[in-house]
Amino acid sequence: MSATTQDAVQHHDHHGPEKGLKRWIFTTNHKDIGTLYLLFALIMLFVGGAMSLVIRAELFQPGLQFVNPDFFNQMTTLHALVMVFGMIMPAFAGFANWMIPLMIGAPDMALPRLNNWSFWLLPFAIIMLAMTLFLPGGAPAAGWTLYPPLVLQTGDAFPFMVFSIHLLGISSIMAAINIIVTILNMRAPGMSLLKMPLFVWSWLITAYLLIAVMPVLAGGVTMLLTDQFFGTSFFQAAGGGDPVLFQHIFWFFGHPEVYIIILPAFGIISHVIPTFSRKPLFGHDSMVFATGSIAFLSFIVWAHHMFTVGMPLAGQLFFMMATMLIAVPTGVKVFNWIATMWKGAITFETPMLFALAFIVQFTFGGFTGLMLAIAPADFQYHDSYFVVAHFHYVLVNGALYGAFAGVFYWLPKMTGHMYNDKLSKIYFWISTFFINVTFFPQHFLGLAGMPRRIPDYATQFTDFNAMSSIGAFGFGLSQLLLVYIVIKTIKGGEKATGEVWEEAQGLEWTVSSPPEYHSFETAPDIK
Amino acid sequence: MNQSGQKTSANKPLVIKLVVLTVAMFGFGFLLVPIYDIFCDILGIDGRPDNTAAIINSESVDEDRLITIEFMAALNEYAPWEFRPAVVSMKVHPGKLYRTSYFAKNLTDRHLTGQAVPSVTPSQAARHFRKTECFCFTSQEFEPNSSRDMTLQFMVDPDIPDYIDRLTLSYTFFIKQQVALEDSRAEG
Numbered sequence: 001m002s003a004t005t006q007d008a009v010q011h012h013d014h015h016g017p018e019k020g021l022k023r024w025i026f027t028t029n030h031k032d033i034g035t036l037y038l039l040f041a042l043i044m045l046f047v048g049g050a051m052s053l054v055i056r057a058e059l060f061q062p063g064l065q066f067v068n069p070d071f072f073n074q075m076t077t078l079h080a081l082v083m084v085f086g087m088i089m090p091a092f093a094g095f096a097n098w099m100i101p102l103m104i105g106a107p108d109m110a111l112p113r114l115n116n117w118s119f120w121l122l123p124f125a126i127i128m129l130a131m132t133l134f135l136p137g138g139a140p141a142a143g144w145t146l147y148p149p150l151v152l153q154t155g156d157a158f159p160f161m162v163f164s165i166h167l168l169g170i171s172s173i174m175a176a177i178n179i180i181v182t183i184l185n186m187r188a189p190g191m192s193l194l195k196m197p198l199f200v201w202s203w204l205i206t207a208y209l210l211i212a213v214m215p216v217l218a219g220g221v222t223m224l225l226t227d228q229f230f231g232t233s234f235f236q237a238a239g240g241g242d243p244v245l246f247q248h249i250f251w252f253f254g255h256p257e258v259y260i261i262i263l264p265a266f267g268i269i270s271h272v273i274p275t276f277s278r279k280p281l282f283g284h285d286s287m288v289f290a291t292g293s294i295a296f297l298s299f300i301v302w303a304h305h306m307f308t309v310g311m312p313l314a315g316q317l318f319f320m321m322a323t324m325l326i327a328v329p330t331g332v333k334v335f336n337w338i339a340t341m342w343k344g345a346i347t348f349e350t351p352m353l354f355a356l357a358f359i360v361q362f363t364f365g366g367f368t369g370l371m372l373a374i375a376p377a378d379f380q381y382h383d384s385y386f387v388v389a390h391f392h393y394v395l396v397n398g399a400l401y402g403a404f405a406g407v408f409y410w411l412p413k414m415t416g417h418m419y420n421d422k423l424s425k426i427y428f429w430i431s432t433f434f435i436n437v438t439f440f441p442q443h444f445l446g447l448a449g450m451p452r453r454i455p456d457y458a459t460q461f462t463d464f465n466a467m468s469s470i471g472a473f474g475f476g477l478s479q480l481l482l483v484y485i486v487i488k489t490i491k492g493g494e495k496a497t498g499e500v501w502e503e504a505q506g507l508e509w510t511v512s513s514p515p516e517y518h519s520f521e522t523a524p525d526i527k
Numbered sequence: 528m529n530q531s532g533q534k535t536s537a538n539k540p541l542v543i544k545l546v547v548l549t550v551a552m553f554g555f556g557f558l559l560v561p562i563y564d565i566f567c568d569i570l571g572i573d574g575r576p577d578n579t580a581a582i583i584n585s586e587s588v589d590e591d592r593l594i595t596i597e598f599m600a601a602l603n604e605y606a607p608w609e610f611r612p613a614v615v616s617m618k619v620h621p622g623k624l625y626r627t628s629y630f631a632k633n634l635t636d637r638h639l640t641g642q643a644v645p646s647v648t649p650s651q652a653a654r655h656f657r658k659t660e661c662f663c664f665t666s667q668e669f670e671p672n673s674s675r676d677m678t679l680q681f682m683v684d685p686d687i688p689d690y691i692d693r694l695t696l697s698y699t700f701f702i703k704q705q706v707a708l709e710d711s712r713a714e715g
Contacts, residue, residue, distance in 0.1 A: 110538050177545045185537050204691050215549050219556025234560060237603070238701030245563045249556060310650065312570065445596065 016517055018454065028112030029517060030097045035414070036092030040122060041087050042483070043402075047130070048082035049476050051075045056438075056472035058455050059465050063183040072455035073141035074133065080144035084261070085168040086126045088395065091403045092264035093119075093175050094495035096203045097274055098414060100179060102508035103197045105188030110181040118174035125167035132157035133179075143453060145250055146221065146424035148235040148243045152228050159229070162221045169214040176214075178206035183207075188507075190526030194285060197506055201288050201468050202267030205295045209256045209263075212299075217253035220246060244309055251302035259298045261395060263291060264361075265402025266333060269355050272405050273337050277344025277505045283336040290336075297326045307378045316375040323373035327366065346347035349501070350424040357432050358398060360448060365393030368443065377475065383453075386446025392439045404431075404482075412500045417493035418512035419485050430478040437471030550613050580659055586621040589685045591693075595619075596683070599697040600629060608641065610700045613676065622685040629662065629698060632674035634699040640703040641667045643677075645696060652694040655684035 017023045027033060048193050054075045058066050097115065102106055109115050132139040137155015140146070146161075154161065182428070183204045185228025187196070196204075223234040224246070235246045253376070274281045281287065303311060303319045311319075337359055366389040381387060412418050441464035446452075450461045451465065457465065496513040512520050549617045560687055598612035609632040619625050644661040646654040658664075662677035669675075683694075 077564060111542070173549055177542060177549075180545060181538050181541050184541060211545060211549050214551055214558040215553035216559075219553050219559075223557075223560075238642055240644075242563070244569075245560065246562060249559055252559065289578070370543070 008494060011261055026116070028108075028116050028148075029519070030109045030112070030115065031414075033109075033115050033517070034096075034098030036119050037090045037122075038407075039098060040119075040378065041091035041094060042486070044082055044086035044090070045460055045479065047126075048079050048087055051079035051082065053472060053476050054468040055079065059457070060469040061461055061466070062457050064083045064456055065294065065437045067238045067455065069214055069455045070138060070279070071089060073143075073453065074139040076453055077140050077143055077286065078129065078133070081129060081140075082126065082171075083163075083165065083395075084257070085165075085172075086129075088261050088399055088403065089172060090122060092203075092261070092370045093172070095199070095264065095403075095406050095410070096175070096179055099508055100182055100200055100203060101186070103200050103506055104186060104191055105507050105520050105526070106182060106186035107518060107521050109178050110186050110215045112177045114174050115178050118171045118178065119165050121171040121174075125164045125171065128160050128167070131166040132160050134512070135160070145254070148224060148227065148246050151224060152235075159225065160218070165264065166218055169218045169353055172210050173214050176210035179203055179207040180211075188478065188520070188526055190524040191214055194288065195526065196382065197267075198270035198281065198284065198287055198291075199264070199267035202263040202291050205291050206260050209260050209295055209298070212255040213256045213260075216249060217257075220249040220253065223249075234387045245305075246310060247306050248302070249304045252299075255302040255306065256298040256408070258391075258394070259261050259294055260471035261399045262402075263294070265358065265362075265399045266291065268406040268409070269337060270333075271506065272409050273340050273349045274357040275409070275501050276347050276349055276355075277341045278346040279340055280505065281336070282342075283332070286332055287336055290332040293329040294326060295423050297322060301326065304375075304378075307371055307375045310384045320373055324370060327370055334359060348430055349408075350419075350421060351405045351409035353425065353428045354401050356407060357428070358405060358494035359399040361393055361401060363434075365398055368393065381446060382477050384446035385442045385452055389439050389442035389446060389467070390454045392442070394483075397435055397439065398502065404428075407482075409501075410508075411489055412496035413508060413513050413515070415490050415493075416496055416512075417489050418483045418496050418500075419489040419493060423481070424485055427478060427481045430481070431475060434471045434474030434478060439471070440467050441465075441471075474489055530583070534590065556610060561562040580639045580661070581650070583637045587685060588620050589628070589712060590620055592621050594621060594683055594691065595639060595693040598627070598629075599695060601697055601699045602620050603649045603699055603701065606700060607639070607675035608632065608702075609634060610698075612698075619645055619683055620684045621687055624659065624680060624682045626680045628676040628678050630674065630676050631667070631669070631700060633672055638671060639669045639671065642701050642703050643667070645667055648695045648697070649691065652691050655687035656683050656690075656694065656696065657684060663698065 017029065018026070024036060027036075031453060052075075054067060055072065057065070058072055059358055071479055101107075129139075135156040139157050140154050140161045142154060151428055152158070159166065183196070188262065197292035204382055223232070226232040227234050227236055227241070227370075233241040235241045235243045237243065257387075270281055270287060270425055279525070301319055301323045303315060304323045307316060307319070338343065348356075366387070372378055372387065372390055445461055445464045445468075448461065450465075498512045499509050501509070508515075510524065533556045540622065595608070595616055596706060598618045600610045602608060602610060602614055606628050611630055611632060613628045617625060617627065629643070631641065645661075647656050658679065660678055660680035662679060
């Protein structure tokens with residue numbers, strides 16, 4: 001590469017970042033926006049986490065101790081909305097912004113101004129949502145599934161909630177459009193689609209899922225809005241509508257949504273495992289096809305959330321079988337990760353620990369998902385704590401652990417500093433211990449018949465609830481350690497090399513750590 | 528600028544395509560409404576019986592079969608009615624016409640309009656439950672504090688599936704004018 005010539009030619013282009021607050025408000029740089037997304041997600045982890053601690057504090061003992069039932073329901077609803085739309089999706093969007101251009105050898109995202117806008121919609125949407133806590137009637141309390149007619153009893157918060165969901169949707173759709181255009185149009189010459197790293201692949205598929213289902217949710221909540229204020233009867237039985245229709249619309253969005261959350265985590269894990277096994281990923285192409293199959297199947301399984309609503313036998317069988325079919329491509333991925341480690345020279349750095357915990361815990365959550373998919377058994381599990389345990393295993397012990405693996409894998413690349421590996425390993429073990437203390441007992445609670453979304457419970461559930469609450473507070477407090485590690489790494493520490501990890505593969509490791517503000521202004525050569 | 532071989536000129540058409548896809552999916556969300564109704568109609572799975580008067584040609588009465596019909600009355604949310612069926616259950620022969628009624632009373636001192644919405648369980652039976660006359664066909668006007676029995680005339684289709692020997696007919700009585708509802712709620 002004739003780097004010097006290029007530098008001479010392009011020097012007038014090499015503006016560094018602006019100084020001060022303006023840099024962050026007006027930035028169109030993919031690294032800055034990625035950083036904003038990640039920091040926003042970290043803050044939201046604490047906002048949503050604080051809400052979950054209100055829930056767990058109340059559930060520590062039977063009876064009503066701290067909050068009234070209505071506020072409890074507001075907490076469960078906001079906790080879910082904040083964590084899904086404010087925390088985990090922005091976290092992966094942050095990695096996408098940072099890493100996709102680096103991985104495909106592009107100088108930036110394809111639509112940088114749109115990128116700025118899609119991030120800055122987020123804080124406003126979340127503030128609007130959180131603001132509802134102070135409105136008469138309180139925040140939405142009908143659960144994140146927003147089922148009518150219950151959700152229509154929300155007080156003044158109702159339209160704010162709907163518009164907040166609209167904004168969140170617009171934000172993620174714009175991010176998705178940007179990611180697709182970047183991936184399809186900005187790859188370095190020679191990087192064919194099947195040569196793309198898996199994180200890029202999983203985001204390409206995720207972005208299409210977002211474009212396919214976020215508008216459907218927007219339509220659904222718009223119908224709720226017009227039902228409430230403009231006299232339509234989409235879901236009002238009195239006017240000939242059907243509340244069950246909303247459940248279909250919601251889950252047509254809601255099921256692909258869970259894959260929107262987990263697929264980027266799959267992508268990250270597919271990078272971490274080969275790096276620390278010092279072997280190329282086993283079955284790269286089959287991983288791509290598995291991701292595609294999961295995305296396709298996610299569209300035809302939504303009614304498994306609705307077995308107890310009432311459905312013809314044929315419908316129950318179809319949705320049960322289709323759901324179980326998802327275990328096949330997911331199994332392909334898990335086996336590929338294991339095969340990657342097979343006979344590898346494995347070392348257990350922090351990202352690898354998170355990746356391994358991800359595989360174990362996500363698979364566990366997948367198995368409870370298979371149990372829930374069994375239509376006749378679902379009548380027992382439905383709306384019980386077993387469901388809560390299941391989806392927290394896939395979303396927290398799964399997706400969030402994927403994000404943590406990403407943080408510890410790419411933090412040296414982003415900041416240019418190595419973190420304290422000993423401290424981060426301590427953080428891993430504390431977190432992993434407490435998160436399992438939190439969610440594992442909830443399986444037993446659910447199987448014993450404890451319903452979800454209740455502030456009080458029968459006394460026989462006390463012990464497991466107390467355990468779960470202790471775990472939740474332990475996990476919550478251990479996240480302070482994460483903040484400490486991240487801040488300390490940003491501020492300084494041992495200098496990271498460009499490669500960071502021994503023999504790490506991928507274009508992002510060929511640039512310096514941290515990368516130049518504008519990297520890959522000249523496309524790299526792809527072998 | 529374009530030395531890195533990126534196809535920036537190709538961005539615009541791709542963005543347009545993706546925006547069109549987004550708008551189309553927004554439309555698809557609304558399209559799900561008629562699709563849902565059509566599916567329910569074809570498969571008869573939502574328990575919504577046909578809400579128009581059935582024309583019944585002389586059907587042969589199946590004297591061998593007896594089907595139990597259970598009548599239910601429900602009120603959603605806040606509704607100042609007294610509302611109940613005259614009888615809670617009947618044993619009927621398929622193909623024969625029966626008559627029963629629901630009682631409703633306006634508990635407020637204002638004029639109310641009600642609308643009954645029926646639902647049949649099991650849902651497969653819905654299309655075999657035929658009404659020749661029903662108070663649910665039209666909205667029902669009630670003077671302040673007035674009450675009356677509202678007629679229902681029905682027949683169970685002789686070709687109702689063999690495995691159904693019991694069906695539940697439930698009416699939810701809604702208030703038609705929301706304004707009246709809000710006012711009476713305010714009065715408490």
